[in-house]
């Protein structure tokens with residue numbers, strides 16, 4: 455017998471033959487504790503999360519996902535779904551439940567003539583970039599190439615191309631979805647349009663996507679991008695310059711700020727390593743000469759202590775932050791949306807950065823606006839269409855003994871920023887303990903419609919391990 459936890463918090467024991475039956479029905483595999491591949495399949499990016507499912511299904515295609523969903527529903531099992539395993543909340547794995555690990559489904563197929571890509575849900579951004587850039591095409595995704603395309607898309611998705619071409623969901627043309635009933639349907643503007651609306655920001659609440667179809671845009675293969683590094687002592691000037699620069703930035707230009715201790719990067723003098731710095735990270739997608747002219751302005755916020763910028767392959771720029779955001783570290787993140795970065799925000803962030811609890815902790819300020827905000831809040835489940843900046847508190851450390859110090863620092867900074875923020879939050883940047891922020895913070899005006907659609911597509915809340923949207927009148931999963 456194999457013991458499983460049920461979605462309602464109870465226990466159910468299944469005979470080995472039932473698992474054998476599931477195994478026999480799949481083109482992919484079932485992996486049990488102790489079997490080869492179990493630990494890799496259950497591992498997540500956030501080293502704080504160490505969950506041990508009773509069984510892991512590794513589907514080879516949509517038919518396997520349908521089998522696994524039917525199996526979970528029929529036995530009322532607690533069900534977790536893993537795309538790239540990057541989500542900070544770590545809900546892609548569960549203790550004693552059934553986990554569906556989609557990482558074997560990685561295909562990315564580009565139709566260059568139609569400018570479309572068909573992408574399976576186990577693909578990482580690096581897989582997507584490699585295949586699409588072979589044709590000089592792309593679509594907006596995130597800034598760290600080891601992130602999974604599935605979770606990123608279902609929450610919204612933004613990065614270096616978003617100011618020009620919108621969110622990832624704004625470029626989703628259709629999706630194949632396995633519903634809680636086990637049926638596989640297509641969602642698009644024409645087919646199941648309500649479901650299509652909900653998928654564009656509603657996370658994993660409505661079904662398991664087995665294929666995404668994206669609209670592609672011409673890009674690169676080279677972009678003008680890089681890092682300009684200022685000493686932390688010049689933060690005030692950098693914020694001033696940054697505010698003025700971003701207020702006038704064209705859609706082709708995106709500039710983020712990163713405040714942290716300088717890593718030992720070869721282009722920085724050794725005496726700067728380990729000291730607090732403010733980094734301007736930028737990417738220009740337009741004409742190179744025009745971009746060079748514009749980027750010169752980013753060097754005038756103070757006296758930079760180092761720079762690594764110039765024309766480079768977009769795929770290289772997409773991987774630029776990978777070493778700093780490698781999997782395995784303990785992580786606790788907090789996030790707020792902002793319409794403007796006023797002096798209060800600057801002061802609060804500055805005070806916190808003066809007391810970074812570890813050398814890996816950082817504050818990331820993401821630059822949105824432009825095309826992202828030219829979509830109405832009700833057009834997709836993702837509602838934050840008036841946000842110009844996202845401030846992310848990335849708390850990273852190695853030792854469990856540092857948990858309370860690091861988490862305390864993140865919460866302190868989050869609380870101090872709250873009075874200046876919109877109150878909204880990007881669902882993909884929420885840690886596990888923010889269930890209370892899902893309705894008002896992550897979805898706001900769109901929550902009521904999402905909750906009604908949850909009742910249509912997943913009335914029993916089979917897909918509960920996510921930032922959970924409950925059907926009306928039911929409690930959300932914790």
Ligand SMILES: Cc1cc2nc3c(=O)[nH]c(=O)nc-3n(C[C@H](O)[C@H](O)[C@H](O)COP(=O)(O)OP(=O)(O)OC[C@H]3O[C@@H](n4cnc5c(N)ncnc54)[C@H](O)[C@@H]3O)c2cc1C
Nearest residue numbers: 537538539540541575596597602604605606611612658663
């Ligand atoms: C280092 C780092 C950098 C990041 N940078 C960015 C960024 O630049 N821009 C941005 O927008 N976001 C960014 N994110 C956030 C990222 O979008 C989310 O963490 C996202 O959930 C990751 O997707 P995943 O598939 O890897 O995650 P997973 O942890 O595998 O999945 C997250 C959740 O999505 C659901 N899910 C996954 N696959 C499916 C599927 N096929 N069908 C239905 N539901 C599914 C499940 O509920 C799961 O719990 C970053 C995260 C990290 C850790």
